[in-house]
Amino acid sequence: MEYFVQQLVNGLTLGSIYGLIAIGYTMVYGIIGMVNFAHGDIFMLGGFSALIVYLLLLSVFGGIPIALALFVMIIVAMLMTGLWNWVIEKMAYRPLRGSFRLAPLITAIGMSIALSNFIQVTQGPRNKPIPSMVSSVYEVFGISISLKQIIIVLVTAVLLTIFWYIVNHTPLGRAQRATEQDRKMAALLGIDVDKTISITFVMGAALAAVAGTMYLMYYGVIVFTDGFTPGVKAFTAAVLGGIGSLPGAVLGGIMIGLIESLWSAYFTIDYKDVATFSILAVVLIFKPSGILGRPEVEKV
Amino acid sequence: MSDMLLQVKAVETYYGNIRALGGVDVEVNKGEIVCMIGANGAGKSTLMMTICGSPQARTGSVTFDGQDITHMPTHEIARLRIAQSPEGRRIFPRMTVYENLQMGASLDNLKYFNEDVEKIFTLFPRLKERQAQRGGTLSGGEQQMLSIGRALMARPKLLLLDEPSLGLAPLIVKQIFAAIKVLNKEQGLTVFLVEQNAFAALKLSDRGYVMVNGKVTMSGSGKELLANPEVRAAYLEGGHH
Numbered sequence: 001m002e003y004f005v006q007q008l009v010n011g012l013t014l015g016s017i018y019g020l021i022a023i024g025y026t027m028v029y030g031i032i033g034m035v036n037f038a039h040g041d042i043f044m045l046g047g048f049s050a051l052i053v054y055l056l057l058l059s060v061f062g063g064i065p066i067a068l069a070l071f072v073m074i075i076v077a078m079l080m081t082g083l084w085n086w087v088i089e090k091m092a093y094r095p096l097r098g099s100f101r102l103a104p105l106i107t108a109i110g111m112s113i114a115l116s117n118f119i120q121v122t123q124g125p126r127n128k129p130i131p132s133m134v135s136s137v138y139e140v141f142g143i144s145i146s147l148k149q150i151i152i153v154l155v156t157a158v159l160l161t162i163f164w165y166i167v168n169h170t171p172l173g174r175a176q177r178a179t180e181q182d183r184k185m186a187a188l189l190g191i192d193v194d195k196t197i198s199i200t201f202v203m204g205a206a207l208a209a210v211a212g213t214m215y216l217m218y219y220g221v222i223v224f225t226d227g228f229t230p231g232v233k234a235f236t237a238a239v240l241g242g243i244g245s246l247p248g249a250v251l252g253g254i255m256i257g258l259i260e261s262l263w264s265a266y267f268t269i270d271y272k273d274v275a276t277f278s279i280l281a282v283v284l285i286f287k288p289s290g291i292l293g294r295p296e297v298e299k300v
Numbered sequence: 301m302s303d304m305l306l307q308v309k310a311v312e313t314y315y316g317n318i319r320a321l322g323g324v325d326v327e328v329n330k331g332e333i334v335c336m337i338g339a340n341g342a343g344k345s346t347l348m349m350t351i352c353g354s355p356q357a358r359t360g361s362v363t364f365d366g367q368d369i370t371h372m373p374t375h376e377i378a379r380l381r382i383a384q385s386p387e388g389r390r391i392f393p394r395m396t397v398y399e400n401l402q403m404g405a406s407l408d409n410l411k412y413f414n415e416d417v418e419k420i421f422t423l424f425p426r427l428k429e430r431q432a433q434r435g436g437t438l439s440g441g442e443q444q445m446l447s448i449g450r451a452l453m454a455r456p457k458l459l460l461l462d463e464p465s466l467g468l469a470p471l472i473v474k475q476i477f478a479a480i481k482v483l484n485k486e487q488g489l490t491v492f493l494v495e496q497n498a499f500a501a502l503k504l505s506d507r508g509y510v511m512v513n514g515k516v517t518m519s520g521s522g523k524e525l526l527a528n529p530e531v532r533a534a535y536l537e538g539g540h541h
């Protein structure tokens with residue numbers, strides 16, 4: 001029993017990270033119908049930004065309270081990564097809007113390769129360790145919960161609440177939803193559609209950057225290829241939850257996190273990805289639009 | 301009265317290689333109600349959308365309040381206070397009625413929202429009852445009311461209505477036309493509308509145009525067009541008055 005709950009805690013932690021990344025996939029898909037293949041690398045970029053910020057903080061101030069360091073890392077990583085994605089969208093994706101459907105996808109694949117190579121060249125091809133930041137572990141009813149896990153789940157919860165509020169209760173969120181539902185009508189009402197799409201890319205990247213920071217803190221290392229696997233997992237989470245649905249992305253992320261930890265705990269770890277994707281396949285057979293997704297509606 | 305608000309001059313609009321408008325001239329003066337009638341596929345909706353820059357005219361020009369808007373992006377045109385209730389109504393299906401109205405008031409960042417939404421609810425009490433319902437689940441007529449209400453929320457200088465009577469019960473059509481007249485008389489709202497319901501539209505309007513195959517073939521005061529034998533034969537006969 002304790003072992004099981006332990007796995008739930010681990011799965012929830014992992015799932016939070018996937019959920020944060022998955023939101024970027026689902027929002028971009030929702031608003032322009034594009035699978036942003038480079039989003040995983042944006043996540044990785046976020047992790048590297050956080051690493052660089054931390055190393056800078058250490059070399060400038062020597063010791064620095066961890067809470068403050070994390071806060072600065074998160075904010076700077078969000079800004080930097082958001083800026084990156086803003087530039088990428090403007091330069092690489094926007095000019096292709098309105099061309100054939102596969103063009104942006106292919107460009108995004110190219111962008112994914114370009115980003116990981118860029119980090120490989122500038123940061124080196126080897127694992128980059130981060131000096132250990134948080135190491136406390138608490139024992140609660142025989143379950144060990146690390147401070148890292150608490151931070152990850154809390155930060156995710158806070159961000160998701162802010163994010164949910166923005167999307168549902170602010171003019172910006174309304175503009176995003178309107179653009180998603182009928183781009184032409186949104187423009188007729190004075191919404192700057194291109195700007196709204198840009199902001200969506202920035203928001204997705206900012207959440208991915210937080211995920212990257214959490215990932216870095218949790219595992220203690222990062223490498224230029226780290227965008228790929230978590231990226232694919234998060235994309236799977238978005239599809240599982242119902243692509244285009246924000247609650248779906250979070251739910252899908254947590255489900256995948258749980259499936260992975262539970263499978264690794266009770267069965268052979270080598271097959272954990274097989275298990276994840278099998279469950280995805282089964283869900284899609286019975287509910288092709290994902291758990292919380294709506295049936296595909298025609299886009300005008 | 302002859303203060304020109306909208307001028308469409310020799311406009312040609314294409315969909316790919318297909319020419320939908322072949323040199324259209326239309327003028328709307330401040331404070332007027334002007335209508336465009338014409339058969340299916342004549343190009344009426346295309347004209348409405350061309351005024352809003354989506355699609356843009358390939359040749360010719362669109363001038364609003366003295367400003368050339370032919371190549372302006374759609375959202376900037378909207379910011380000049382041209383509001384449209386477009387063909388097909390284009391309600392945001394997964395937003396509530398209330399949110400759809402909020403979208404209409406985006407230009408002023410909801411500054412006059414509370415005040416204006418009450419006016420819309422007085423005009424269409426139905427929308428008030430349904431304000432928490434998702435747009436996509438409204439009936440056709442309710443969507444039409446919402447589309448017009450949403451356009452009015454923008455406090456437009458020029459209101460473009462693409463077949464406002466479509467799908468509405470005759471009584472509601474009467475109400476809407478009466479409401480348009482009131483807005484026009486009391487607030488000086490300028491209206492340019494497209495209608496299949498030619499009789500009601502011409503009666504409401506100060507002036508009218510007839511469009512055939514992407515070209516304006518006739519124009520005149522509402523009364524003149526109503527009396528014109530050609531117009532009667534093509535657009536009014538068989539319709540009950």
Ligand SMILES: Nc1ncnc2c1ncn2[C@@H]1O[C@H](COP(=O)(O)OP(=O)(O)OP(=O)(O)O)[C@@H](O)[C@H]1O
Binds near residue numbers: 339340343344387
């Ligand atoms: N997106 C489009 N792509 C290609 N052709 C189009 C498009 N929209 C309209 N057309 C064509 O342009 C012509 C004018 O269409 P438009 O919708 O302006 O007519 P309308 O006068 O509004 O007709 P209705 O009374 O049926 O609404 C038609 O022949 C139509 O088939």
Ligand SMILES: [Mg+2]
Binds near residue numbers: 387
């Ligand atoms: Mg039409």
